[in-house]
Amino acid sequence: MKTLESVLIKHPFFENLDEPYLKLITGCAANVKFESGQFIYRQGEEANQFYIIRQGKVALEVCPPGKTPVTVQTVNEGEILGWAWLVPPYRCHFDAQATELTRAIALDGKCLRQKCEEDIKLGYELLKRLLPAIGRTMEATRLQLVDVYGKRD
């Protein structure tokens, strides 16, 4: 059976991270499992964790009042779910629901946040890794807003 550290060390998000930091992060990690349809977090909740999806798929939904929920993004195997744990006010912005059996590594964001405050290098390392993921999400959102497949005027 693979240890959490052996899984984390191979993940691109933690590539080339100093070993002591990896050990520290492993100490904040746990294996979790979500059944299809189970909510991982709800919009407005405290964002105290983030996840590395090992298997399955998670839908990020917004639920406009009086309307049915809309899925705006899915997060798949190998990808990171959640970044609000590192950005004030540390609240989830969407509902995250597993659309199939999903296994993940949950990382204690609240704990890591504190460690980042104490060790600026760790904070920088994590931000350096998280920022490209946030940037990609923002870029994708802009493309979705442009509605590239919609009819032209």
Next chain:
Amino acid sequence: MVPRPFRVKTVIQETHDTATLDLQPENPEEEFSFSPGQFNMLYVFGIGEVPISISGSSNGSDGFFHTIRDVGKVTHALINLRPGEKVGLRGPFGNPWPIEEGKGKDVVIMAGGIGLAPLRPALYALISRRDQYGDISLLYGSRTKEDLLFHPEFEIWKKKHGIQVKDTIDTGDRSWKGNVGVVTTLVSRVSFDPSNCIAMICGPEIMMKFSVLELVHAGLAEKNIYITMERNMKCAVGFCGHCQFGPAFICKDGPVFRYDRIKPFISTREL
């Protein structure tokens, strides 16, 4: 330059605004052939003429499939034609997808919206000689699940021909269990060797631009990426200049271009 008469054999309603016409030559003696990526000029008598990519060969006959989205007066008339009705056809025009160049390599096909139509014959050509290619991937993005083209064929391509098919939509509801997000997010979800791979992309220009960036980020050389361009066409044989794109005419020098050759013109606003 003179349109040849074709008759509509069947109309396949693909989505709420897109249909495929199976067009048969009125004179069965005439021979027609095409290469994947080429297009025909379809003329609805009394209304007008538009360029439409060929989306496949008609089964067991000499005709062509044309998959058409209702975006204007002529395309609206085309998708509302009924079996037996007549259209004028000029073509095929343009240069094809690099099917031969892909031999011995992995192939990544990226399509957005109606852009899957011109790529379907390329996929058929690869499948017909499946053993001559490495990993083949189809990455397809669409607006909603209702807009997905040729969806029933996806399972056949996956299971029968070993194609890595990944599709995604821009927004979905809970009835959709697949991917939601832009097509570029699918690149990392398929396996290919970027040092021995060619890519073919068709879709809106913004989608193609970001798809190229993602493929280059994955290690593909720009010279191994092919895209298909679209501009207002009139004559389709390089005389009128309507479809001029930098030094090239889309109708004659395209519509399929090697990316590195037209890269300087892609981001020029006036073009």
